Amino acid sequence: MKKINVGIIGLGTIGTGVYKILKERRASIKDKYNLDINIKKCCDISLSSKRKLKIKTDVFTKDFKEVVQAKDIDIVVELIGGTNIAYTISKEALKNKKHLVTANKALLAHKGKELRKISAVNKVNIGYEASVGGGIPIISSIKDSLLINKITSFCGILNGTCNYILTLMSNGIDFSKALGMAQKEGFAEADPTLDINGKDTAHKVSVLCQTCFNLNLDMKDIYTQGIKEVTSYDIEIAKNLGYEIKLLGISRIKKNKLDARVHPTLIPQNNPLSNVENEFNAVLVNSKNLGPFMAYGYGAGMLPTASAVVSDLIRVSRAGNLYETDKDEIKIDVIKFENIKSRFYIRMMIKDEPGNLGKVTSILGKYKINIDKAIQNNKNLKLKAIPVIIMTKSLELKVLNKAILAIKKNKLIQNESLVIPVEDFA
Amino acid sequence: MKKINVGIIGLGTIGTGVYKILKERRASIKDKYNLDINIKKCCDISLSSKRKLKIKTDVFTKDFKEVVQAKDIDIVVELIGGTNIAYTISKEALKNKKHLVTANKALLAHKGKELRKISAVNKVNIGYEASVGGGIPIISSIKDSLLINKITSFCGILNGTCNYILTLMSNGIDFSKALGMAQKEGFAEADPTLDINGKDTAHKVSVLCQTCFNLNLDMKDIYTQGIKEVTSYDIEIAKNLGYEIKLLGISRIKKNKLDARVHPTLIPQNNPLSNVENEFNAVLVNSKNLGPFMAYGYGAGMLPTASAVVSDLIRVSRAGNLYETDKDEIKIDVIKFENIKSRFYIRMMIKDEPGNLGKVTSILGKYKINIDKAIQNNKNLKLKAIPVIIMTKSLELKVLNKAILAIKKNKLIQNESLVIPVEDFA
Numbered sequence: 001m002k003k004i005n006v007g008i009i010g011l012g013t014i015g016t017g018v019y020k021i022l023k024e025r026r027a028s029i030k031d032k033y034n035l036d037i038n039i040k041k042c043c044d045i046s047l048s049s050k051r052k053l054k055i056k057t058d059v060f061t062k063d064f065k066e067v068v069q070a071k072d073i074d075i076v077v078e079l080i081g082g083t084n085i086a087y088t089i090s091k092e093a094l095k096n097k098k099h100l101v102t103a104n105k106a107l108l109a110h111k112g113k114e115l116r117k118i119s120a121v122n123k124v125n126i127g128y129e130a131s132v133g134g135g136i137p138i139i140s141s142i143k144d145s146l147l148i149n150k151i152t153s154f155c156g157i158l159n160g161t162c163n164y165i166l167t168l169m170s171n172g173i174d175f176s177k178a179l180g181m182a183q184k185e186g187f188a189e190a191d192p193t194l195d196i197n198g199k200d201t202a203h204k205v206s207v208l209c210q211t212c213f214n215l216n217l218d219m220k221d222i223y224t225q226g227i228k229e230v231t232s233y234d235i236e237i238a239k240n241l242g243y244e245i246k247l248l249g250i251s252r253i254k255k256n257k258l259d260a261r262v263h264p265t266l267i268p269q270n271n272p273l274s275n276v277e278n279e280f281n282a283v284l285v286n287s288k289n290l291g292p293f294m295a296y297g298y299g300a301g302m303l304p305t306a307s308a309v310v311s312d313l314i315r316v317s318r319a320g321n322l323y324e325t326d327k328d329e330i331k332i333d334v335i336k337f338e339n340i341k342s343r344f345y346i347r348m349m350i351k352d353e354p355g356n357l358g359k360v361t362s363i364l365g366k367y368k369i370n371i372d373k374a375i376q377n378n379k380n381l382k383l384k385a386i387p388v389i390i391m392t393k394s395l396e397l398k399v400l401n402k403a404i405l406a407i408k409k410n411k412l413i414q415n416e417s418l419v420i421p422v423e424d425f426a
Numbered sequence: 427m428k429k430i431n432v433g434i435i436g437l438g439t440i441g442t443g444v445y446k447i448l449k450e451r452r453a454s455i456k457d458k459y460n461l462d463i464n465i466k467k468c469c470d471i472s473l474s475s476k477r478k479l480k481i482k483t484d485v486f487t488k489d490f491k492e493v494v495q496a497k498d499i500d501i502v503v504e505l506i507g508g509t510n511i512a513y514t515i516s517k518e519a520l521k522n523k524k525h526l527v528t529a530n531k532a533l534l535a536h537k538g539k540e541l542r543k544i545s546a547v548n549k550v551n552i553g554y555e556a557s558v559g560g561g562i563p564i565i566s567s568i569k570d571s572l573l574i575n576k577i578t579s580f581c582g583i584l585n586g587t588c589n590y591i592l593t594l595m596s597n598g599i600d601f602s603k604a605l606g607m608a609q610k611e612g613f614a615e616a617d618p619t620l621d622i623n624g625k626d627t628a629h630k631v632s633v634l635c636q637t638c639f640n641l642n643l644d645m646k647d648i649y650t651q652g653i654k655e656v657t658s659y660d661i662e663i664a665k666n667l668g669y670e671i672k673l674l675g676i677s678r679i680k681k682n683k684l685d686a687r688v689h690p691t692l693i694p695q696n697n698p699l700s701n702v703e704n705e706f707n708a709v710l711v712n713s714k715n716l717g718p719f720m721a722y723g724y725g726a727g728m729l730p731t732a733s734a735v736v737s738d739l740i741r742v743s744r745a746g747n748l749y750e751t752d753k754d755e756i757k758i759d760v761i762k763f764e765n766i767k768s769r770f771y772i773r774m775m776i777k778d779e780p781g782n783l784g785k786v787t788s789i790l791g792k793y794k795i796n797i798d799k800a801i802q803n804n805k806n807l808k809l810k811a812i813p814v815i816i817m818t819k820s821l822e823l824k825v826l827n828k829a830i831l832a833i834k835k836n837k838l839i840q841n842e843s844l845v846i847p848v849e850d851f852a
Contacts, residue, residue: 021715025574032573129571135716137571144570145555145563145737147458148451272708272722275701282698289447289729290561296698296720303715311571319744 001030004317005040007067007098009089010079011049014103014130015042017306018077019053025310033314041067068092075316077309078102083110094118094126101312103130103305109206113216113329125319127312132158132204133281135304136297137311142211142285149287151212153252155423156283157276158204160299161188161195162227162247164279166264169232170239187279187300197226198247198262205249205260212285213253214330223261223337229418230264234347237375237389238266243345243422244274250423252286259335266345266422272296338398343372343422346392346400348407349385349414350376356412357388363410367403369395385414391422427456430743431466433493433524435515436506437475440529440556441468443732444503445479451736459740467493494518501742503735504528509536520544520552527738529556529731535632539642539755551745553738558584558630559707561730562723563737568637568711575713577638579678581849582709583702584630586725587614587621588653588673590705592690595658596665613705613726623652624673624688631675631686638711639679640756643686649763651689655844660773663801663815664692669771669848670700676849678712685761692771692848698722764824769798769848772818772826774833775811775840776802782838783814789836793829795821811840817848 006022008015022029022039030036043061044050050060061067068076068089076093078100080086086107093100095118102108108115108131119126129139133156142151157163164187168178179196182188194200202224209215227247238245243266251260267274272294276282281299286292298304350356357376364371370393377387392400397419404417432448434441448455448465456462469487470476476486487493494502494515502519504526506512512533519526521544528534534541534557545552555565559582568577583589590613594604605622608614620626628650635641653673664671669692677686693700698720702708707725712718724730776782783802790797796819803813818826823845830843 017715021574028576029574136719137567140570141563141567141721144566144741145734148447148455148736148740149733150454270701270703272698272701275696275698277696289443289733291724291730292722293562294720294722295567296718296722298717304717307575307715308571310574314574315570 001034001036002317003036003038004075004313005038005073006075006077006313007041007043007070007073008039008077008079009043009064009067010081011042011044011053012079013302014305014309015044015079016049016053017302018079018309021303021306021310029314033318035314035317037313037317040073041070043067064089068096068098073098075099075101075313077313078104079309081106083107087111090115091118094122094124097122097124099125099127099316101127101309101316103128103309105131105200105203105207108210109203109219112207112210125316127316128207129312130305130308132207133283133295134160134297134299134301135307136281136283136295136299137308138283138295139211140311140315141293141295146285146287146290146293149289151285151287153250154208154212154283154285155248155250155273156204156208157246157273157281158201158249158283158299159195159247160279160281161192162201163276163281163299164188166227166230166235166245166247167277169230170235170244172232172236174232175228175230196228198224201247201249201262205251205262208249208283209251209258209260212251213258215258215332216329217260217334221260221334223263225263227264229416233387234345234418238345241373241391242269243267244269245420246273246276248273248423253332256332257335258332259340261337261340264420266420268424338401339396340421341394341396343394343424344392344397344400345418345420345422346390346404347418348388348390349417350388350412351385351414359410360388360407360412363406364390364403367399367406369400369403427460427462428743429462429464430501430739431464431499432501432503432739433467433469433496433499434465434503434505435469435490435493436504437468437470437479438505439728440731440735441470441505442475442479443728444505444735447729447732447736455740459744461740461743463739463743466499467496469493490515491518494522494524499524501525501527501739503739504530505735507532509533513537516541517544520548520550523548523550525551525553525742527553527735527742529554529735531557531626531629531633534636535629535645538633538636551742553742554633555738556731556734558633559709559721560586560723560725560727561733562707562709562721562725563734564709564721565637566737566741567719567721572711572713572716572719575715577711577713579676580634580638580709580711581674581676581699582630582634583672583699583707584627584675584709584725585621585673586705586707587618588627589702589707589725590614592653592656592661592671592673593703595656596661596670598658598662600658601654601656622654624650627673627675627688631677631688634675634709635677635684635686638677639684641684641758642755643760647686647760649687649689653690655842656690659813660771660844664771667799667817668695669693670695671846672699672702674699674849679758682758683761684758685766687763687766690846692846694850764827765822766847767820767822769820769850770818770823770826771844771846771848772816772830773844774814774816775843776814776838777811777840785836786814786833786838789832790816790829793825793832795826795829
C-alpha cells in the first residue's frame with residue numbers, strides 16, 4: 001500500500017473539513033483506494049484549530065516553511081486563500097517537488113499560468129477540484145472525460161451566495177433583506193463584496209477557461225457584472241415570461257473568438273440550470289460528440305469542499321507523474337462585452353408623463369431595435385416613474401447602449417436601466 | 427509517450443463511434459493525455475463496417491480470438507452486447523491479462539461479480555463508464571470522487587427511450603403514438619421491450635449498486651415496473667399537482683437494508699431530475715459530506731457513448747495497475763417492494779354508479795389509509811368508469827395492495843389500477 005504524507009496549510013473552514021474527513025475516512029480510503037493518506041503537518045497562524053481538532057504538537061506548526069520544505073511531505077494542501085502568502089506557499093511547494101492541492105480560485109485565476117509552468121518543470125501535479133463548484137467533481141470530469149472532445153462552451157451557476165440570494169428574491173424578498181438572511185444562514189460572508197459583485201464567479205470562469213480551453217485570461221478580459229441591480233420585481237416578471245434570472249459565468253469559443261463573461265442572465269425555465277436553487281451550484285459544459293453535460297451539487301460549505309480536496313489528494317497520489325505538460329498557449333481574440341450579440345431584457349423606469357413610452361419605443365425603432373415584448377406595469381403607483389420591461393430580439397449590445405443613452409438624454413427615464421442578456425442555449 | 431494497442435470487438439453503432447473518435451482525436455489525445463492509442467484490431471461478424479470505415483484487411487478480423495489472444499493488445503473493447511459471446515470474450519480477455527472496456531450493462535448486471543474476480547486475479551482493469559448514462563462521466567465521478575464519502579442512495583433517469591416517450595406523453599400524446607415517434611427519431615429500437623419494461627434501467631441499477639455499495643444483486647432483487655401502464659392523463663394530473671412522472675432507478679441503504687427498484691415515479695417539479703427531458707439521462711447520488719450530486723447528459727447515442735468508452739481507454743491506460751481489488755462482499759438484506767413505505771399516486775377507474783367513490787374511500791379508511799388528495803374527473807364521458815386519482819400519505823405498500831384488492835372484490839373498479847410511489851427526496 002502506497003503511503004502519502006500530506007501537509008495542510010490553513011485550518012479555516014475547509015482545512016478543518018479536510019482534517020476531519022482524512023481522520024474519519026482513513027481506513028475506508030485505504031480499503032477503497034489502496035492508499036494510506038497520513039497528515040504529517042498542519043499549519044495555521046492561530047492555535048484555535050489545533051486545540052479544537054486536538055492536533056498533536058509535533059504535527060502542528062505556525063511556520064509554513066516547515067511544510068513546504070519538509071523532505072517527507074509528498075503533497076502540500078494550500079487552504080489559506082488570497083493571492084499573497086498563498087502564492088509564495090504554492091510556488092515554494094512546487095519548486096520543492098511537492099504536489100499542490102488548492103481550493104484557491106483567485107490564486108489560479110491570477111497565477112495559474114505561472115504555477116502550471118513551475119509544476120511542469122518540477123514534474124509535480126496541481127489539483128484544484130475544490131476551486132470551482134465546491135464538492136462537484138467538475139474539474140476531474142472535464143479533464144478525464146470531456147477533454148477527449150472539443151469543448152465549445154460552458155456556463156455555470158458558480159456562486160452559492162448569489163444563487164441563495166436570488167432564490168430568496170424569487171419569493172418576493174428584496175435584495176438587502178435576502179443578503180441579511182443569507183448571512184444569518186451562513187451562506188454569505190460578513191463582507192460579501194467578492195460574491196455579490198461577480199468577481200468570485202469571474203475567478204471561476206478563469207479557472208474553467210484554463211481547464212476547458214487551455215487559455216489564460218487577464219481578469220479584465222472577463223466582463224463582470226454582479227447581482228446588486230437585479231430586483232425581485234425583475235425576477236417576478238422574468239418568471240411570468242418563462243425565465244429564471246441566475247448569475248451565470250459563461251464562456252464560449254465561436255469563430256475562433258473567445259467570449260467570457262459574468263452577469264445576471266435570463267434562462268428558460270426548461271433549461272436544467274433553471275432548477276438550480278438555493279446554495280447549489282451547477283456547471284453545464286458543451287462539447288462535440290458528448291453534447292451538453294451538467295454537474296450539480298453543493299458549491300460551497302466545509303464538508304463538500306473538503307471532500308473535493310480529498311478527492312484531489314487521491315487523484316494526485318494515484319496519478320504518478322501525470323504532471324501538467326507545459327503546453328503552448330493558444331492565442332485567441334477576446335470579444336468585448338459591448339460586441340456580444342444576444343437577446344436582452346431591459347427594465348427602464350419611464351417618467352410617468354403622457355407619451356413617454358411612445359417616445360422610448362420610437363427611439364429604439366430609430367436604432368432598428370426589434371422589440372419582442374414590452375410590458376408596462378402601473379401597479380407601483382407611489383413611484384414617479386413606471387417600470388417598463390422590454391425584451392429585444394437579437395442585436396449587438398453596443399447598439400442597444402447607444403439607444404438607451406439617447407433615451408436618457410431625452411430625459412425620458414429615471415435611474416439606471418437594467419440590461420441583461422437572455423441565453424437560450426440554442 | 428505511452429503507446430496503447432486496442433482491440434475493438436463489435437462494430438455496431440457504438441463501435442463505429444469509438445473507431446471514429448479514436449481516428450479523429452488521436453493527435454489531440456496524444457497532446458492532452460500523453461498517450462498514443464492505436465487501433466490494433468477490429469472484429470465484427472459482418473463486413474459492412476469494415477467497408478464503411480475503410481478498415482485495412484490486416485486490422486480487421488471476424489474471429490474474436492484473434493483479439494483476445496493477441497499478444498500485442500493491451501485493452502479489449504467489448505461492444506457486441508448481450509450476455510453470451512460477450513461473456514466469453516470478456517472472460518478470455520481478462521484471463522489473457524488484457525484490460526476490458528465495455529458498455530454492456532446486461533453483462534455487468536449478470537456477471538459483474540465474476541468478471542471483477544477474474545480481473546483482480548489477473549491484475550487488470552474493467553472500465554464500464556459507458557454502461558450507465560451513456561456519455562455522462564458518472565461511474566468515474568463516483569469511483570474517483572464520491573466514494574471517498576459514504577454513499578447512501580442514488581436515483582436516476584437511466585433510460586433515454588422511456589424518458590423520450592414520457593416527455594412526448596407529457597404533451598398529450600398517447601403511449602403507442604409516442605413509441606412510434608421515438609422509433610422514427612431513432613430514440614427507440616425496433617424491439618423496445620427491454621427499455622419499456624424497465625429491465626434496461628434495472629441492469630443499470632445493478633451496475634450502480636456494484637459501484638456505489640460494492641453489492642452484487644440478483645436481478646430478481648430489483649423490483650422492476652415499466653412505463654406501459656402510465657397514461658398521458660396521469661402525467662397531466664401529476665403536473666397539476668406539482669409533479670412530473672419519470673421512470674426512475676432507485677436504490678438506498680437505510681438501517682442496513684437495501685432498497686433497489688425501478689418504476690415510474692412522481693417527483694416534485696423543483697427537483698433537478700424533473701427538468702430532465704427527451705432523450706437525456708441524469709443520475710443523482712447522495713453521500714455523506716458531499717450531499718446530493720447530479721450529473722446530466724446524453725444517455726445514449728453513438729458519439730456520446732463512444733466518448734465514454736474512449737474516456738475509459740484513457741483512464742485504464744493511465745491507471746497503471748489499479749485493478750479492482752477482490753473485496754469481501756457486503757452482506758445485506760434486501761427490502762421487498764411490497765414492504766416499502768412511501769406516499770403513493772393511485773389512479774383507479776371507478777364504475778360510474780352513485781355512491782361508488784364513497785365506498786372506495788371507506789374501504790381505504792378501513793385499512794387506515796390516509797388520503798392526502800382525491801380528484802375525480804368526469805370529463806371522459808364516453809367511459810363507463812371514471813378515473814379517480816388518490817394521493818396517499820406515507821404507508822406500507824402491502825397495506826395499500828390489500829385495500830385495492832378489497833375494492834376490486836367489491837366490483838367497484840374496472841381494469842387494473844395504477845399505483846406508483848411519490849418520491850420527495852426529503
